[in-house]
Amino acid sequence: MAGTSEESINTRTAGHREPSRPSTGQQVFLAELAAGLRAGQVADDEETLTVYSVDQGPLLERHLPLAVVWAESVEDVQHIVRSCAAHQVPIVARGAGTGVSGGAHATQGCIVLGLERMNRILDLNPDDETAVVEPGVINADLNTAAAEHGLMYAPDPASYKMSTIGGNVATNAGGLRCAKYGVTRDSVLALDVVMADGSLMHTGHQTFKGVAGYDLTALLVGSEGTLGIVVGVTVRLKYLPREIHTIAAFYQDFRSAAAGVLAVGKARVQPAIMELLDNGTLVQLDELNGGDLQKRGKSLLLIQTDGFGAAAEADVVRQVLADRGATVTTEASEEAEMLVELRRNSRGVEVDDEFRVGEDIAVPRSRLVDFVAELEAMAARFQVRLKVVAHAGDGNLHPTFWMDRVDPATDADALQRLNAALDESIRVGLEMGGTITGEHGVGQYKLRWLGLEQPEPVRELQRRIKELFDPQGILNPGKAI
Amino acid sequence: MAGTSEESINTRTAGHREPSRPSTGQQVFLAELAAGLRAGQVADDEETLTVYSVDQGPLLERHLPLAVVWAESVEDVQHIVRSCAAHQVPIVARGAGTGVSGGAHATQGCIVLGLERMNRILDLNPDDETAVVEPGVINADLNTAAAEHGLMYAPDPASYKMSTIGGNVATNAGGLRCAKYGVTRDSVLALDVVMADGSLMHTGHQTFKGVAGYDLTALLVGSEGTLGIVVGVTVRLKYLPREIHTIAAFYQDFRSAAAGVLAVGKARVQPAIMELLDNGTLVQLDELNGGDLQKRGKSLLLIQTDGFGAAAEADVVRQVLADRGATVTTEASEEAEMLVELRRNSRGVEVDDEFRVGEDIAVPRSRLVDFVAELEAMAARFQVRLKVVAHAGDGNLHPTFWMDRVDPATDADALQRLNAALDESIRVGLEMGGTITGEHGVGQYKLRWLGLEQPEPVRELQRRIKELFDPQGILNPGKAI
Incomplete structure (x- = not known):
């Protein structure tokens, strides 16, 4: 899962579940899973499970997966999904784990499906100005390959040196240059997707334009692994600017x-x-x-x-x-x-020695000045500090409320004040016609605010689409919608 | 329904059903429908029914609608949809009727819902660079209004002087400048939609970027009135180039x-x-x-x-x-x-005195030269004439196979040769990685080729999405998917 770096929270206080021994049913499942894969494609040691149990999003409660499974081919993904479907085991697909909304956090009893080994650029056609890539290709690697032909893959989340195209697709990642070049969805022409029953589906078109049937591709982009597992992505490339x-x-x-x-x-x-x-x-x-x-x-x-x-x-x-x-x-x-x-490259430079909560609000451009004024007033009111970076051309702000590390014993309401400021910023952003997430995705962390933005009928329709694609609810349950 | 002009067929030979008197059930429905509307919003005289029974697409069999109903407000649309839902009457929504795939052709026992009177630009915010319009706003009128602020609505189907934004949305219309500026979907931020049960739903976001939940907006764009009736469109405007x-x-x-x-x-x-x-x-x-x-x-x-x-x-x-x-x-x-x-402005200049069949194929750009060579060979092989215009930057071709008007009695196989060339061009276009429709939509006319492009599971998934949105199947049945 990909995104940018501005959201963060001090997660050391989040609950940590100790791993429990797999049940007999789970052992049968794990044996079946392993039987169809090579050695080295499945891990269940605690260290690996811990590392792969979270992305870079805020963590509310930690769950360790049953196993981490690395697919190396489309067939592997199909085998893994079929095994999970047979045993109703949830699947959390994961690219580089750079997402910041918890979209790739492990959930109860799941496996984490690592796609980073499927990292081949299968085709790069400079005349068609398209590329076909596996989901684990790093954004920057695709750009390096494209640059040889005077081309670029336009969407550039701040995590572009680490994040994968599959993760970018899952979150419909934005980035710095989207005001001119559009977001991930605008660069994706077609997808190969393993569906919840293990079948392989191809959506979209290899051409720049194509309007045959419903736009399943656009529906899948940004669906955070809840509708299918993306195993191939056809993208349109843009011209690398010479100046x-x-x-x-x-x-x-x-x-x-x-x-x-x-x-x-x-x-x-x-x-x-x-x-x-x-x-x-x-x-x-x-x-x-x-x-x-x-x-x-x-x-x-x-x-x-x-x-x-x-x-x-x-x-x-x-x-x-x-x-x-x-x-x-x-x-x-x-x-x-x-x-x-x-x-x-500001990713990873957050100062660890502080409490902070961050957001990804977008507002209509004309409200940018007003919103910033409101943020400053909130910081003063809640006695917290504020820092803001914004992809301002899109009206997409990443405010962070923070304070120097405090001792919870002596300043018990510190986190409470931070969270109050955060909630207030969301409320005001929505009131201005904004959205709770401009580019990071809802993941797990923002579900609590989604109802403020989308009324129940809109959410119910999405739940029913989810049921249509994934009747057993095994694909990244509890995320995105 | 909007599109461009290149597709056409001589339709004078198409079957013509005489209107029959409405049944008692239909009379009850029509009375209920009229009771909620003003005088002048419903017509059922034969001339009006005939005019509104077709768009500019090829016609296989003519059906007259029960009535033509013009909505003047969102509430009107809701009333009309609720009346139709109660009586299982199909609804064919229609903008300017400029579509060229038969997406707005009347079907058996339907009403045609004319949206051309809902033609207000509700908001145009030059700082936000967005506009909110009713579906009946003419594409060119929006552009005229935007130009005053140095802005433009980028998608420009050849029909832009006549076609409506609602129709453009229904077909995900393309146009001349999409290679640089994208198609309709790329300019639509949010939609107001009357669903099949008459409820009103808002999808999308007022901001340039927004990734909360599934992209229902993109799913609705290009769905040709089969998933809901678009009653409001929020679009992103681009900068009018000064040079x-x-x-x-x-x-x-x-x-x-x-x-x-x-x-x-x-x-x-x-x-x-x-x-x-x-x-x-x-x-x-x-x-x-x-x-x-x-x-x-x-x-x-x-x-x-x-x-x-x-x-x-x-x-x-x-x-x-x-x-x-x-x-x-x-x-x-x-x-x-x-x-x-x-x-x-080539729309409407087609020579009436000829037989012709036209297409809207898009191929990957690198196959443009090959495809043109194949088209020329087909024209020779089937002894028909060829003309081609193409939005070449997108690889989107509008080839027309034609011949001077012939007497069917003496050249019985003329239409057959034309159709054989047409089918062959579709087959070869698909073989080259193309699509059967780059920008006109599937409508009614291209359903026969859709199975060549999309395998059954992809089509079945779309049918199930359709069922989810429209369980009774009253929204433009038999179109698009």
């Missing part, structure tokens, strides 16, 4: 930076990347990298234009932002590019 | 022109429009417009670049095409722009 210009604009406050995003929009320039970083994020980046960003402003808007019009677009952007009070880099954009890399 | 460059490249044969499409791709330039016209099309355009296109070449590749990089991209395109033997316009692009307008 890229990067602009760093510093502001004295975050709201002005957010207003800059709308000003660029009003100039009708479509940047590839528009990232917004607040003061808290600049401070953190300085701490980690020894820079002086916080001296240059209280907020940073990073914009990248690309393609044949990149220089002209960058000129317009610089002018528009400078006119509205930003301090804009006029030098060569090397430093700005370095900042984009810092932003891109 | 456009248009290039006309003439070739001595069609295959070289098709190869030019790949050459532009290899130069990694993404034009907004890439239209390919063969000799037959040039001859027809000359006949209709008094031009001399056919003297300038046997095939024409029309390319439009747009945006800040338009001039630089056009330079590369001209160079690439000229290097490979095309005669490229070097003058100002006015004439080329006029040619694009001719191509855009």
Whole structure:
């Protein structure tokens, strides 16, 4: 499962279930499962089970899987699914485990199906501008292969160096350059899917356009492994831009930076990347990298234009932002590019020594400034600290409420205040016409808010679609819907 | 229902059912229906029934609807659907009736639900870059309104001056500029849908990105009124390009022109429009417009670049095409722009005095040249004439096999030869990894080929989704899947 890094929570307090010995029925199942696979494809040692029991999402209660099973072929996946179907064993499919909503967390009595070994690029056709890949191919590896032909796979979650295409598909992953190039769904043409009964189905088309029948492909993208196991992905590639210009604009406050995003929009320039970083994020980046960003402003808007019009677009952007009070880099954009890399690779740099809760709210672009103002007010009200990064071109914000590590004994309500701020941010985001998840997926962690966004009939329809695809409910139960 | 114009068939030979008097049950239904509507919202005179019994698709057998009913509000649609549900009366929803696959053809005992009066743009937010429209809004009207803010609604089927957004959504309509800007699905963020039981459902999100739950919006887009009646559409707008460059490249044969499409791709330039016209099309355009296109070449590749990089991209395109033997316009692009307008507005210019069968095949781009060669061979083999226009950037071809009007008495096998060529083109297109419909939809006409593209389990899954949404099967039965 893939996503970006901004959501996190201190999980050390989450419950931990000790593994129990498999029951006789489970032993029969595990024997059947192993009988169809090679040695080394199944593990049930506690260390492995523990590592594979969670993705990078917040954990409410830890379950250890019965086993971790690595598929190496479509046939393996079919065998595994059939074995699980015969014994009603839940299957949690997993790519690199970089998801941040708990979509790949193990559930009671499940197996974790690791797809990272199915990592071949089966075809890359530069004339068709398409590629066919196994689900375990790393996003960055596909991009490296495509770049040789002047092509790119556009969706670029911050986890792109680690996350898999299969995981990106499962979560309909977004990323930095989606404002211009679209999200994962917009790049997926066709899927090979192992259904809940072990049968193999092909959906979609190898062509850029195709409208035969219902769009099962789009239904499967973002379904977080609850409707089928994706074992093959046909993607459309885009042209690797030959020219890229990067602009760093510093502001004295975050709201002005957010207003800059709308000003660029009003100039009708479509940047590839528009990232917004607040003061808290600049401070953190300085701490980690020894820079002086916080001296240059209280907020940073990073914009990248690309393609044949990149220089002209960058000129317009610089002018528009400078006119509205930003301090804009006029030098060569090397430093700005370095900042984009810092932003891109921020995964894993979260400071461990703190309490924090993070989100993935998207709001209509016009509400960006208002929403940021509300977030700042909430942080003050709940006496917690705030840092925000945003894929601002999409109105997609990743606010994190946090505080320095506190002793639960002396500040018992710390986590409570963090969670209250989090809930409030969700409520206000929805009130502004937003969504609880712009790109990370509902997974397990966000189910509690889904009812605030989607009324019961919409949720019931999804449950019935799930039943249609997976009558026994063995595919990643308790996730996504 | 919207689409483009290239598919057509001589329909005068299709069967015509005389209207029969409504049964007592039908009379009760019609009375109930009318009781909830204003005068002028229901018609059952034969002329109206006849006009509304078909869209612009080929007709196999004509059925007259029981009535034509025009909804003027969401509540009207709910009343109409509830009345139909209570009496198991099929509902064929219809926008402007410009579809070319028979998706809006009346079926036995149905009503036709006209949505053209629901034509208000409910909201157009230039900061959010979104619009909310009723289904009957004409595509061009939305574009006119958006243009005032420097925005555009990108999907542009050739019927854009007539077709409705609701119809575009129903067929997931394509158009000329989708290679760069995507198809209808890529511009639709959210839908308001009246379900088969008359309830109102909202799917999707007002934000550019959103991954909460399954993508019901994408499932509904392209479902041709078989899963629900779309009564509201939230679309994302794109930036109206300030600069456009248009290039006309003439070739001595069609295959070289098709190869030019790949050459532009290899130069990694993404034009907004890439239209390919063969000799037959040039001859027809000359006949209709008094031009001399056919003297300038046997095939024409029309390319439009747009945006800040338009001039630089056009330079590369001209160079690439000229290097490979095309005669490229070097003058100002006015004439080329006029040619694009001719191509855009080719709807309705089909010569009535001929037999013809047309298609909407898409193939992977690398097979474009091969497929064109195969089409030419088929035309020769079946002794029929061929003309082809193609949205070549997408690999989406609209070949038409035709012959001058013949007397069925003396050339009995004329239609048979045309249909044999048509079937063969479908078979070969599929063999090349193509689809039977790139953008027009399956409707009623293409059901006979759907089984060649999609195996039975994929079709069965779609039937079960249909049953889930519409247990009584009253929503546009016998279409799309």
